[in-house]
Amino acid sequence: MFILPSLLGIAVFMMPVFTKNGMTFPLALMATLTKSVLGDHIGLVVIAVLIVSALLSIVGSLAKPKWMTQASLLNSAFVTTPGWLAIRVLGAVFAIITQQKFGSEIIWSGNTGGLVFNDLLPSLFVTFFLAGFLLPLLLSFGLLELLGTLMSKIMRPVFRLPGRSAIDCISSWLGDGTVGIMLTSSQYENKQYTAREASVVATMFSIVGISFSLVVLTQVNLQAMFVPFYLSICLSGVIAAILLQRIPPPEPEKRSVY
Numbered sequence: 001m002f003i004l005p006s007l008l009g010i011a012v013f014m015m016p017v018f019t020k021n022g023m024t025f026p027l028a029l030m031a032t033l034t035k036s037v038l039g040d041h042i043g044l045v046v047i048a049v050l051i052v053s054a055l056l057s058i059v060g061s062l063a064k065p066k067w068m069t070q071a072s073l074l075n076s077a078f079v080t081t082p083g084w085l086a087i088r089v090l091g092a093v094f095a096i097i098t099q100q101k102f103g104s105e106i107i108w109s110g111n112t113g114g115l116v117f118n119d120l121l122p123s124l125f126v127t128f129f130l131a132g133f134l135l136p137l138l139l140s141f142g143l144l145e146l147l148g149t150l151m152s153k154i155m156r157p158v159f160r161l162p163g164r165s166a167i168d169c170i171s172s173w174l175g176d177g178t179v180g181i182m183l184t185s186s187q188y189e190n191k192q193y194t195a196r197e198a199s200v201v202a203t204m205f206s207i208v209g210i211s212f213s214l215v216v217l218t219q220v221n222l223q224a225m226f227v228p229f230y231l232s233i234c235l236s237g238v239i240a241a242i243l244l245q246r247i248p249p250p251e252p253e254k255r256s257v258y
Contacts, residue, residue, distance in 0.1 A: 002142045009137025013171045013179055027134070027179065031126040042122045047095050049125070053078075054092040061085045095121075124178065131179055138167060139186060159241055164192065165201050172206040173234065180206030196245075204241035 012026045019029075035042060060068045060078035068074045080088075097103050098113035107113045138144065144164040152163030159165070164187070172180030181202055188198040213230050222229070 005137045005141040006143040006146075009134065009141075009143065012134055013131075013138060027127065027130060030130055031123065034126045034130065035122055038126075042125070043099055043117065046117075046121050046125050047092075047099055050088075050092040050095050054088045057085050057088045127178055128182065131182055135182060135186065138171070138183065143167065144187075144192075159200070159204075160245060161197055161200060162193070165197065165205075168201050169205040173237075177206045200241070200245050204237065204244065207237070 012030075015025060017024050017026060017029060038045060056068075056074075056078040057080055059065065060074065061080055061082075064079065069079060094107060094113060095117060098108040098117040101108050108117075110118075144167055147166045148162060148164035150163065151166040155161045155163045155166055168180050168183045168187070171183060184193065184198050184201045184206060187193045188195070193201070213226070213233065217226055217229060
């Protein structure tokens with residue numbers, strides 16, 4: 001119950017896989033396969049999810065029916081704050097505008113809404129959908145507790161983080177930054193991280209991964225420079241994670257009463 005699920009989780013989220021298109025990891029391969037199966041329909045699926053999420057959030061946050069508030073899953077997903085409710089509604093509205101291409105071109109052009117809807121949302125939607133099902137392999141079978149014990153003597157003095165954060169950091173650097181964000185968010189909601197610790201992990205470690213680095217280098221035709229490029233990112237990221245969080249915030253400006 002510990003070894004097999006934990007090894008499977010490590011393999012899915014962090015094991016490098018070499019293909020004819022370069023280095024990737026199993027979760028990214030599954031996301032690519034899912035996108036290819038959905039094909040051109042993935043945009044409609046994304047819009048449907050956004051609309052359903054917005055409508056249920058309106059019902060849950062404003063009407064608060066008992067069948068929703070008494071169900072822990074529905075309550076945590078759709079009973080939200082006014083700010084998040086507005087974001088979900090606006091997200092659904094802008095997605096419909098972009099998909100139908102009506103209204104101002106400023107919203108749906110290929111450099112604004114079209115870029116988000118056609119290029120980013122499909123990948124993020126599939127990745128988060130798959131990761132949501134597979135994250136328990138890392139979270140629920142003892143791997144975090146084991147790493148928390150083994151890595152606490154390194155993570156705490158060097159990065160001022162608990163040892164369990166090592167799995168977040170590794171999955172972000174070797175896998176994908178979005179996976180690291182999901183791990184960090186889940187740990188914070190379960191009271192395993194303080195607000196400071198979650199902020200440090202999310203901003204210092206979950207910012208880039210191997211797959212994103214390859215995408216950047218492919219865009220500028222510098223794939224041959226992947227090793228020095230990625231090593232420089234790792235080195236600068238580790239130095240930033242050690243130093244930046246130790247810089248105290250500036251003191252508020254003292255104003256004269258005269």
